Amino acid sequence: MIELKSADEIGRMAVAGQFVGGLLAELRGVAAVGVNLLEIEQHARRRIKERGAESCYWDYAPSFGRGPFRNVLCLSVNDAVLHGLPHDYVLRDGDLLSIDMAVGIDGWNADSALSFVVGTPDPADLKLIEATEAGLEAAIKAAQPGGRLGDISAAIGEVAHAYGYGVNAEFGGHGIGRTMHEAPHVSNDGRAGRGMRLEPGLTLAIEPWLCATTDKIRYDQDGWTIRSADGSRTAHSEHTVAITESGPQVLTARPTTIPPAA
Template sequence: MIYLKTDQEIELIKKSALVLGKAHAEVAKWVKPGVTTKRLDTVAEEYIRDHKGSPSFKGFNGFPASLCISVNEVVVHGFPSGYELREGDIISIDCGVKLDGYHSDSAYTYPVGEVSDEVLALLKRTKRSLYLGIEKAFDGMRIGDIGAAIQDYVEKYGYSVVRELVGHGVGKNLHESPEVPNYGKRGKGIKLKEGMVLAIEPMINLGKKSVVQEKDGWTIRTTDRKPSAHFEHTVAVRKGKAEILTTFEYIEQVTANTSLMVDAS
């Protein structure tokens, strides 16, 4: 069942999303060579709890951390660890916050120091594809319109869209109906209605679309071990135009004067 949110519920999700956006920014300050991914997780959890929220991911189906931290060829669901970031890595940081009973969910992929032009282009275009998908997330459109916008854009650059992992509804539960694939056909799928709240999250590979799950039961990586990028916003379906509930504003205040800045254009 797809649960349509009231304006009051959407405001509660936005309140959660504000804490989430600022938590991401605190983590962004630490994304640099030599920092362990476990340190990033600690920074996020402390900020979220200090602001009366709880990390949505910690304990979700047994997940052990507050952040999903996915480096280089890891697509999503990587564990924080003692791994020290290295110059030239890319790192996807996916985080959720529960506040006053409602979840928000967003992800951002950073270059660590200087990365190749090829990889930086992957990040920029994956981020751009997120906004192209969001442009289709308004009342009367269909789920397939979102996926088609993302897929059509990234595939023209020779990238591939992960099929096994998709976006989702968000609200009182972290994962709700409907699923939101990053591929599809225009005019197909569930019709979007005002009050739906969706996490739209392109996961785009530099190489082939195929992925594999590691033995830990969580970590998903590309089979060809080429890099993968991931960006995500939580949005509310409205008439005429989606409302983006999460924010990258605070992240980009931190990264604006460094190579971490990834342009949406």
């Protein structure tokens, strides 16, 4: 069942979204060469507790994981793209890190992700990250009232293919609101003009992710971490978006300046 949200409920989701966007920007500042992934996880736990928020990831136990998930972040490095378990790993110069986070405040949830290079970037990695960001931007522009769900999927796929990347459709975006994962599923490739009609009040987590030289994935033995099948680099971008009468509203926009990490 798909629940359309009122303007007031979208406003409540925006409160969670503002916190998620701000904390992701802060975590980007925390991540640096020589920093352990567990330090980033602990920083996020502290911030979430201080805000009185709740992690959507903690105790999450879907059919595909070896759960329950006992972290507040997904931290995916280099060839890992989704659901990376925070573990004892010290970031190295040139690592490509993806941070994914979903948080609830007063019963309303928001979900977002970003990818970036720690230290010295490889141009190929920057291109891959740019493709996910461009795909996300195109998808958000396509999330217009009266349109179709396939418009969003097609926008992502068109950008990915234009950049020269394949698309894996096993995991994609999703509805979000009172819970982290709601209907509908939002594929990262599709045909414009197809699928359900986009109505004001629909709230979606749109999340293009790409692997550099394959569209196949594999799982780590931890049952969670998803990697490119051929070991190539990966990237992931995500925002929570509300469809309104006047167009799409990004609820997890990040501040343009990175706040200091305390």
